[in-house]
Amino acid sequence: MSAVRRVGGELWMEGVRLSEVASRFGTPCYAYSRAAIESAWQAFDRALAGTEHLVCYAVKANSNLAVLGILARLGSGFDIVSGGELARVLAAGGRADRVIFSGVGKGEDEIRAALMAGIRCFNVESEPELERLDAIARALGVRAPVSLRVNPDVDARTHPYISTGLKGNKFGIAHDRALAAYGLAASLPNLEVTGIDCHIGSQILDMAPLEEALERVLELAAAVAARGIPLRHVDLGGGLGIRYREEEEALDIGRWCATVAARLAGTGYSLVLEPGRAIVGNAGVLLSRVEYLKLDKGKRFAIVDASMSELIRPALYEAWHEISPLATLDRPEAAYDVVGPVCESSDVLGTDRRLAIAPGDGIAILSAGAYGMVMSSNYNSRPRPAEVVIDGDRAVQVRARETIDSLFAGETTLD
Numbered sequence: 001m002s003a004v005r006r007v008g009g010e011l012w013m014e015g016v017r018l019s020e021v022a023s024r025f026g027t028p029c030y031a032y033s034r035a036a037i038e039s040a041w042q043a044f045d046r047a048l049a050g051t052e053h054l055v056c057y058a059v060k061a062n063s064n065l066a067v068l069g070i071l072a073r074l075g076s077g078f079d080i081v082s083g084g085e086l087a088r089v090l091a092a093g094g095r096a097d098r099v100i101f102s103g104v105g106k107g108e109d110e111i112r113a114a115l116m117a118g119i120r121c122f123n124v125e126s127e128p129e130l131e132r133l134d135a136i137a138r139a140l141g142v143r144a145p146v147s148l149r150v151n152p153d154v155d156a157r158t159h160p161y162i163s164t165g166l167k168g169n170k171f172g173i174a175h176d177r178a179l180a181a182y183g184l185a186a187s188l189p190n191l192e193v194t195g196i197d198c199h200i201g202s203q204i205l206d207m208a209p210l211e212e213a214l215e216r217v218l219e220l221a222a223a224v225a226a227r228g229i230p231l232r233h234v235d236l237g238g239g240l241g242i243r244y245r246e247e248e249e250a251l252d253i254g255r256w257c258a259t260v261a262a263r264l265a266g267t268g269y270s271l272v273l274e275p276g277r278a279i280v281g282n283a284g285v286l287l288s289r290v291e292y293l294k295l296d297k298g299k300r301f302a303i304v305d306a307s308m309s310e311l312i313r314p315a316l317y318e319a320w321h322e323i324s325p326l327a328t329l330d331r332p333e334a335a336y337d338v339v340g341p342v343c344e345s346s347d348v349l350g351t352d353r354r355l356a357i358a359p360g361d362g363i364a365i366l367s368a369g370a371y372g373m374v375m376s377s378n379y380n381s382r383p384r385p386a387e388v389v390i391d392g393d394r395a396v397q398v399r400a401r402e403t404i405d406s407l408f409a410g411e412t413t414l415d
C-alpha cells in the first residue's frame with residue numbers, strides 16, 4: 001500500500017527511519033522513495049515490453065525536479081499541461097521528443113515554447129486550439145504533431161471532481177464531433193495528425209470503464225482511418241487508481257497493460273499512457289508532528305503541524321489517507337480527528353482515527369506522493385514544506401522549506 005514499513009515499532013522508508021527525516025529536515029516535510037518511484041514506472045514498462053509504447057509520466061502529480069530526473073533516467077516520457085511543466089522536464093534532463101502536451105487551455109506562449117523544443121505531440125482538446133496551433137506552427141515554419149483528445153462519454157465511476165470522460169465535461173472533443181474535428185485537423189497545412197487520445201478520470205479502481213473507453217477510442221480511430229486519415233498512436237491517458245486504505249484494491253497495472261497490449265496487437269498502433277498517481281502516489285509521505293491534543297464536548301482533536309495548505313486532498317475530495325505514528329510509543333490510544341492549524345473547518349487530514357500519540361510525536365500521512373506538494377499553497381502565510389528523496393540509506397533534501405521572507409518578497413506596500 002505504501003513505500004513505508006514498520007520495523008521494531010518505527011516507520012522506515014527504504015533504509016532510513018522516518019523519525020530521523022522529521023528531526024533532520026523539520027516538519028511538515030514530504031519524503032519520497034526513489035526505489036518505489038522506479039519500480040512503479042518499471043511495472044508499466046515491463047508489462048508493455050512486447051508492444052511499441054511510451055510511458056509518459058503525468059508531471060502534474062508531482063513535479064519536483066528530483067522526481068522528474070529519476071524518471072528521465074529510466075527513459076520515461078512526460079505528459080505536461082503547461083509551459084512551466086515543460087521547463088521543469090527539460091531542466092530535469094527529460095527529452096523533449098518524449099513529451100506530450102495535454103490540457104484544455106494551452107496559451108500561445110506555451111504552444112510556441114513546446115514547438116520550439118520539438119515535443120512529440122500535442123493532445124488537442126478543441127477546434128479553436130487546432131486553428132491556434134496551426135497558425136503558430138506556420139509562423140515558426142514547422143509542422144505540429146497532433147492527437148485529438150476525444151471524450152468517450154464513459155463514466156469512470158470515481159469522485160465527480162476527478163472524473164473527466166463524461167458528456168458535459170470541459171475536457172476533450174465530444175465523441176459525435178470527433179470525425180469532423182479530425183477532418184479540420186487534416187485540412188490544416190501546418191499540422192500532422194498522428195494519434196488519438198482520451199483520459200476519463202483519476203483514481204479509477206475498476207477496469208470496466210477503462211476497457212469501454214479503449215473500445216470507443218479504437219472504433220473512432222478506425223472511422224478516422226476510413227476517412228483517409230491514418231493514425232499512428234493511441235494514448236489512453238492515466239487514471240489508474242492506487243490503494244489508499246487496506247480494504248481498497250489497487251487497479252492491477254500488469255492486467256491493464258496486458259489487456260491493452262492484447263487489444264492493440266496487430267492494429268499497428270503504438271501506445272502512449274499517461275499515469276501520474278500510479279507512479280508516485282504510494283511512493284510519498286507527508287511527515288508532521290503533533291502540536292496539541294484537545295478535548296472538546298467529547299470529541300478529541302489531534303492538532304498537527306501539517307494542514308490543508310500542504311495536503312488539500314482530504315479537504316477537497318474527502319480523500320482518505322492513512323495516518324500513522326512514526327514510532328510506536330507507550331501512549332493511551334484514542335480516536336482523534338487529525339486537523340491542521342489553518343483557519344478553516346475543512347482543514348482536516350483524517351477523521352476518527354485511532355492513534356496512540358502525545359504532543360511532540362511524529363506522524364506520517366501516507367500515500368501522499370501524488371497531488372500533495374503540487375497542490376499545496378501558502379494559505380495562512382504558511383511556508384511550503386521541504387521535500388526529501390530517500391535513496392537507499394541516504395536522505396537528500398530536494399527542495400528547501402520556504403522561508404517566511406520569500407513569501408512576500410515579490411510584494412510591495414504603497415507610498
Ligand code: LLP
Binds near residue numbers: 079240
Ligand atoms: N492525463 C491527463 C490528461 C490528466 O488530466 C491526468 C490527471 C492524468 C493524465 C494523470 O492522471 P492519474 O494517473 O494521476 O490519475 N488532484 C486530483 C487528481 C486530478 C487528476 C487530474 N488529471 C487528486 O488529488 O485526486
